[in-house]
Amino acid sequence: MGSDNRLDVEAMLAVLKEVPKGDVVLLHACCHNPTGFDLSHDDWKRVLDVVRSRDLLPLIDFAYQGFGDGLEQDAWSTRLYAAEVPELLITSSCSKNFGLYRDRTGALIVCTKSAEKLIDIRSQLANIARNLWSTPPDHGAAVVATILADPELKARWADEVEAMRLRIAQLRSGLVEALEPHGLRERFAHIGVQRGMFSYTGLLPEQVKNLRERHSVYMVSSGRANVAGIDATRLASLADAIADVCK
Numbered sequence: 681m682g683s684d685n686r687l688d689v690e691a692m693l694a695v696l697k698e699v700p701k702g703d704v705v706l707l708h709a710c711c712h713n714p715t716g717f718d719l720s721h722d723d724w725k726r727v728l729d730v731v732r733s734r735d736l737l738p739l740i741d742f743a744y745q746g747f748g749d750g751l752e753q754d755a756w757s758t759r760l761y762a763a764e765v766p767e768l769l770i771t772s773s774c775s776k777n778f779g780l781y782r783d784r785t786g787a788l789i790v791c792t793k794s795a796e797k798l799i800d801i802r803s804q805l806a807n808i809a810r811n812l813w814s815t816p817p818d819h820g821a822a823v824v825a826t827i828l829a830d831p832e833l834k835a836r837w838a839d840e841v842e843a844m845r846l847r848i849a850q851l852r853s854g855l856v857e858a859l860e861p862h863g864l865r866e867r868f869a870h871i872g873v874q875r876g877m878f879s880y881t882g883l884l885p886e887q888v889k890n891l892r893e894r895h896s897v898y899m900v901s902s903g904r905a906n907v908a909g910i911d912a913t914r915l916a917s918l919a920d921a922i923a924d925v926c927k
C-alpha cells in the first residue's frame with residue numbers, strides 16, 4: 681500500500697520483475713486478503729506481461745469468488761490467464777461462498793496445453809493427496825455438487841452470495857459516509873474502493889491500540905480490519921471511535 685492509501689502497482693510490478701525465471705507466483709483473483717486491494721483489468725494485463733517475460737507459473741488463489749464485483753466478474757482475471765498462459769494453477773475455495781469452511785471443500789484446477797504433462801501432474805497430485813489425507817470425506821463436495829447441478833438451487837445460492845457481496849459493499853460505503861462529518865471521508869475513501877471481507881484501513885498501530893483500549897474496537901495491529909464483521913446499525917459509533925483515535 682502506498683502512502684496515499686492506494687495500491688502501489690509500480691512497486692508491486694518492480695518486485696515481480698525480480699522473481700527468478702520459472703518460479704511460481706501467487707496471485708489473488710479478487711478480494712485480496714489481507715489488504716482488500718484488487719488489481720484493475722489493466723494492472724492484470726501488466727502483471728501478465730511480466731509473467732510471460734519471466735516464464736512464471738501463476739498460482740491463482742480464488743478464495744472469495746462472488747464477494748468482489750459478482751460471481752462472473754470476479755472470474756475475469758482467472759479466465760484471462762487461463763486463455764493467455766501455457767500453464768496455470770487455480771485454487772478455488774468453497775469455504776466462504778458456500779459457507780463450508782469446516783468441510784475443507786475446494787478444488788485445485790490445473791491448466792496446461794500439454795495433455796501428456798497432465799498425466800504426470802495427475803499422478804504427482806494423487807501422490808500428494810494420498811500422503812495428506814488419502815481418502816478425505818466428501819460431504820462438502822457433495823453439497824456443492826448438488827447445488828451446482830440443480831438450476832434452481834444454483835440460482836438461490838447465487839442470490840445469497842450476491843446478498844453477502846452487497847452487504848459488504850454497503851458496509852464499506854456506509855463507513856466512508858459515516859466518517860464524512862468528521863472530515864475524514866477523503867482519508868478513508870480507499871475503504872470504499874477495496875473489495876471483499878478485509879481492509880487495510882491505513883490506521884497506525886498506535887491508533888489500533890487506542891481503538892481497542894478506548895472503544896473496544898478490534899483489528900489487527902497492521903490496521904487490517906474485517907469489514908464483514910462490522911455491525912451495520914453501529915456505523916456512526918465506529919466512525920466516532922475512528923475519529924477519536926485520529927485526532
Ligand SMILES: Cc1ncc(COP(=O)(O)O)c(C=O)c1O
Pocket residue numbers: 708713741742743772773774775781784785786
Ligand atoms: C486468500 C485466501 N486463500 C485461501 C484461504 C483458505 O481457503 P480454504 O478454507 O479453502 O483453505 C483464505 C482464508 O481462509 C484466504 O484468505
